[in-house]
């Protein structure tokens with residue numbers, strides 16, 4: 001049976017590297033690239049087909065930060081495919097990132113220096129905004145849109161005859177201290193990225209606990225990778241300039257995977273595993289040794305079942321509110337026409 005794989009954020013960075021890797025491994029694969037920019041998506045599809053001309057690569061228009069688009073994309077996917085084996089949730093944003101230079105230099109001379117380079121903890125903040133539906137943009141894109149997509153595709157994911165796996169691209173920047181159940185959208189502070197990624201860790205655990213038979217969920221961390229996301233933190237020429245320093249740092253922290261191919265290691269590793277053999281409490285890290293060898297290692301996540309179930313309940317409540325808003329908007333448009 002051909003495996004069906006859906007990848008969000010497939011047109012660049014880690015998502016794209018994963019797609020290329022998957023196709024090189026399994027030519028029989030049915031791969032669906034879910035992207036918000038169809039021109040970029042088509043260019044990527046053509047590029048992937050150059051090395052695998054007979055591969056089955058389709059496109060799906062999905063803006064994961066727009067809930068109308070999520071519902072439409074899920075509907076379109078269900079019409080096209082009657083099976084889904086792997087759902088890779090790789091789309092993500094970190095808008096207006098700011099490096100706290102004072103904290104960075106302080107961290108350089110502290111005993112936590114390796115941890116600082118591995119997680120970026122305490123030195124990175126972002127400026128978030130509210131999108132038209134009334135949600136915080138980072139929360140909507142990195143967490144809620146994906147949650148809604150999983151809910152919409154639940155019937156395809158929960159099948160009796162085979163297991164399927166949802167894979168969240170989280171981060172080692174996901175900190176419990178940045179997340180609050182009373183402020184799941186992170187309206188009140190300046191680490192929405194960390195909060196949304198911690199939320200995805202919790203949600204993955206909740207899916208394993210709550211969802212029906214056949215559906216499994218896992219979380220990965222790609223390490224620090226040079227992509228459009230990191231070029232938003234510091235310009236690409238600066239990263240290129242300090243590349244030798246980063247290769248040096250890699251000797252002390254194997255989390256500097258640096259290339260999208262290396263960063264996608266854990267995503268690809270999960271594709272090779274049986275979903276039922278995975279640990280729901282583990283985050284699977286892509287790691288690269290000082291000599292440049294890639295491997296995947298599980299690390300216990302800093303979360304608990306009660307908190308993850310509480311987040312799941314809050315997300316279900318928010319889902320109701322959002323669906324009602326979407327229906328009202330549809331009704332308004334219909335009556336206006």
Ligand SMILES: NC(=O)C1=CN([C@@H]2O[C@H](COP(=O)(O)OP(=O)(O)OC[C@H]3O[C@@H](n4cnc5c(N)ncnc54)[C@H](OP(=O)(O)O)[C@@H]3O)[C@@H](O)[C@H]2O)C=CC1
Pocket residue numbers: 008009010011012013014015034035036037040062063064065066089090091092093141169170171172221222223224225226227228229230
């Ligand atoms: N780079 C790193 O060091 C790390 C990255 N990550 C995570 O890895 C994932 C991939 O990021 P990375 O490859 O680094 O960065 P990129 O910016 O290269 O990739 C992000 C992808 O997400 C897509 N995307 C963003 N917003 C939306 C949206 N609203 N709807 C649909 N697609 C969207 C982008 O599409 P478009 O091209 O249209 O913008 C792009 O394809 C993210 O979740 C990120 O948080 C985690 C840890 C470290």
Ligand SMILES: CC(C)CCC[C@@H](C)[C@H]1CC[C@H]2C3=C(CC[C@]12C)[C@@]1(C)CCC(=O)[C@@H](C)[C@@H]1CC3
Pocket residue numbers: 099104116117118119120123124170171172173223224230233234242245246
């Ligand atoms: C000489 C140095 C390499 C200068 C760079 C300092 C910082 C800008 C980086 C040090 C650790 C980095 C890091 C991230 C961003 C850039 C740094 C803070 C992330 C937070 C990027 C996104 C993620 O999801 C994390 C896994 C990264 C962790 C490390």
